[in-house]
Every structure is written in structure tokens, then in C-alpha cells.
Amino acid sequence: MAVGRRWLSLTAAAALVLVGGIALPAGPASAVDPDPKFTFELTGTTIPVGFTRKTLHLKVTNLTDETPSVIEYRVRPDEVAWQDRAWFLWGQGGASGECDGDSAGWYCRAGAGTSTGPELLPAPGGTVDYPISVSTGSVKEPFEGKIQIEAYMIWGEDGERVTETREFTVTLVDDAEADLSVVAPDVKQSVRVGAGGRLETTGTLNPGETGAVRYRIANHGVKAVSGVTVTLGLPEGVTFTQPPQECAVGDDGRSAVCTYDSLALVPPGENSEPDDDVHSAVELYNLVTVPADSKAPVTLAGGTVQVEGLTDGISARSAPERTVLPANAVAVPAADVDASDNQDGYAVVVAAKKDDDNGGGGGLPVTGPQAGLIAGAGLAMVAAGIVLLLARRRRSVAFVSGDDTTAS
Numbered sequence: 001m002a003v004g005r006r007w008l009s010l011t012a013a014a015a016l017v018l019v020g021g022i023a024l025p026a027g028p029a030s031a032v033d034p035d036p037k038f039t040f041e042l043t044g045t046t047i048p049v050g051f052t053r054k055t056l057h058l059k060v061t062n063l064t065d066e067t068p069s070v071i072e073y074r075v076r077p078d079e080v081a082w083q084d085r086a087w088f089l090w091g092q093g094g095a096s097g098e099c100d101g102d103s104a105g106w107y108c109r110a111g112a113g114t115s116t117g118p119e120l121l122p123a124p125g126g127t128v129d130y131p132i133s134v135s136t137g138s139v140k141e142p143f144e145g146k147i148q149i150e151a152y153m154i155w156g157e158d159g160e161r162v163t164e165t166r167e168f169t170v171t172l173v174d175d176a177e178a179d180l181s182v183v184a185p186d187v188k189q190s191v192r193v194g195a196g197g198r199l200e201t202t203g204t205l206n207p208g209e210t211g212a213v214r215y216r217i218a219n220h221g222v223k224a225v226s227g228v229t230v231t232l233g234l235p236e237g238v239t240f241t242q243p244p245q246e247c248a249v250g251d252d253g254r255s256a257v258c259t260y261d262s263l264a265l266v267p268p269g270e271n272s273e274p275d276d277d278v279h280s281a282v283e284l285y286n287l288v289t290v291p292a293d294s295k296a297p298v299t300l301a302g303g304t305v306q307v308e309g310l311t312d313g314i315s316a317r318s319a320p321e322r323t324v325l326p327a328n329a330v331a332v333p334a335a336d337v338d339a340s341d342n343q344d345g346y347a348v349v350v351a352a353k354k355d356d357d358n359g360g361g362g363g364l365p366v367t368g369p370q371a372g373l374i375a376g377a378g379l380a381m382v383a384a385g386i387v388l389l390l391a392r393r394r395r396s397v398a399f400v401s402g403d404d405t406t407a408s
Helices: 003-023 369-394
Strands: 038-043 046-048 053-062 070-077 087-090 098-102 105-111 127-135 143-154 161-173 180-183 189-193 199-204 210-219 227-233 247-249 255-260 281-289 298-311 343-350
Touching (some): 038 143, 038 161, 053 070, 053 143, 053 180, 070 087, 070 127, 087 105, 127 343, 180 298, 180 343, 210 227, 210 298, 210 343, 255 281
Parallel strands (some): 046 161, 189 210
Antiparallel strands (some): 038 053, 053 127, 070 105, 070 143, 087 127, 143 161, 180 210, 189 199, 210 281, 227 255, 227 298, 298 343
């Protein structure tokens, strides 16, 4: 009997079991929760009676470390509650994705299989605001009702579909005041100031480059404001490039209060003349710079924009004589019907340079099933090496059955 062969066979079998167990892990080894996750909120859900149309915003935040390939959300108003009272429809202009359905229920989709751009897919740690338009022309008294929103995301071509469903209450109130809202999209592009002070996009935002925090302020109420105060907070490491003269930057360099005391915002319908210098909505921006030592790609979260209406007790129309308040006048906060949409969060998404294979950061850390396979392959190679080493050492002594034993 060849004891040497039996020993080698058992050793090889054990090694195969070990290698097989390592190369095919029971579950994915991940540095984060392996299940893709996201969250969403609906803002602007309080509407003054008499205001015929308002835009709500579905804010979807990606909590994973990769961009989804598909997102879809479905809106289903309570048919009994809202019948002949109000209609919920997707926002116009393509910001909602590719949509279909009617007022009784509809859906919008973005990503693979659609003609939408990547800006409608939330980046890792980022948020996208999808507009939902509400028409309430037939409601004459306070009322509230429910709407259900179901959203799902898919990561990768054959990834798992993850679905979340939430119910929200939309309320109509008898409150004849202003109703400001603000929407601040994530900062993803580098910019420069072109002719006439207009911003020009120059590509993805890389470490050390300048981007723009853009925010759109709108008045959805039935009363005007004569000015606006904006409070800005930047993500950690991001700094203001060149704050406007209306802004006072805090000692930390990451916060600022901007007072536009001559920026009147009137209810929609009162700004019918394009050249009368009267506005119901306006978009502002602040230039910011990303740290040059950012380990891109990375999403710098935690940015905030908050707005507050001002009133000085005189006409809210932005006439030329109102450009500066009197020396003895102080603008005070205006009443607001729905303060829930007066603040919005945003993130600064920093991309790695295409030619930066090393020090600039490269890709995100490898996690999930791929990490398990890579680690398994490495351990398998180590195990195989140990088996070969032991086999080589055992060949120096052989045992042969029988009366005669010879060392070789």
C-alpha cells in the first residue's frame, strides 16, 4: 500500500474543499450594507386655498455607493378624497423623466431604456428633486387628503429591484399669506463666468475646481414678499469662491447669510408682463470651490439652502425706486403658509479626472459580491501554494509496504 499517495490524495482533497469554500462564499462580502437603499420625501404639501397651482417636489436620496441604472416612481391620489377637488400631474419640461398615465394614477421613469439624461439619476449619496404639479382650482375651503407614492430603483443591468412605498397628506389651508419654496440640485459640474455674467458649464466637477450652488426660489402664495434672505451651508471642505456683496460669510467659511432686500416675489399671475421687473420665481447661484486634495470620486454631502421672505410694509413690486430700503427701515420676516419647503439639501459630487489613475482617487472602494470573489481568489492562491509546499516536502521520504523498508 502506498501511504504517500494516500496522504497526498487526502491533502489535495482537503485543499480543494478549502479552495472551493473560499472561492464561492456563502454570501456577498461588502464594506457596506449589500442591499441597495434609498429614501424619499414629498415637500410643499400645504397649499393656500385660492392658489390654483403649486409644484410639490419628490426628493429621492441614494444611500448607496453607486448610481442606479433605473428609477421609477408612481403617484396614486386617493380617488375618493380628491375626486373633483384637485389633480396631481407630473411636472413639465422633462424634469420628471418619461411619464404616462392620468390624474387617477401615473408613473415616471428615468435611466436605462429611456431618453432621459444622467442628471435624473441620483449619484451616490446624492438627491434628485422630481416635480409634481397640483391643480386645486375647484377647492374653495380647507381640505386634506392622502396620496400614495411607490418608488423603486435598480442597480446594474440585472440588479435587484428595491421598492419603497409611502403615504403623504396634502393639506389645503385658508391662509392668505406668501408661500416660498426653494429647490437646490446637487452640484455636479464645473463652471466659469462667461459674457454678461452668465455661467458656462465646463465639464464634470474635479478636485480643485469651481462649481455653482444653484437654487430656485418661488412664491406659491397669495401675498407678495418685498425681499428674501438666503442662509447657505456648504459641505465640509467646500469654500465660497467669490461671495456676492449681499452675502456675509461666517467665521467657519462654510456658511453665509445673503440678504436681497429689493428682490420682490409676487404670486404667479401678477408677473404677466415680461419686462415689468416683477417676478414670482428666480434662480440664484453662489460659486464654490472643491478642495484640491479631495479623494475623488466622492460625494460631499450636508449642503443646505434655506429661504425666508421679507416685507417692509410697502409695495412688493420690484420698482426701481425700491432698490434700497430707507435708512430707518428694517425688513422683517414675512408669514409663510408652508415652511416645510423653505429649506433644501444638496451635495457636491466630485468626479475623478480621466487621466488620474493614482493620487486623485480612482474608483470607489470595491465592495459587494465582487469584493468577496477577489478576496476568495487571493486566499485560494495562498492555500494552493501551501498544499504544493507540503507535497514537495513529503516527497523526501517514502514508505513502501512489505518486510523491506528503504529510505530514498
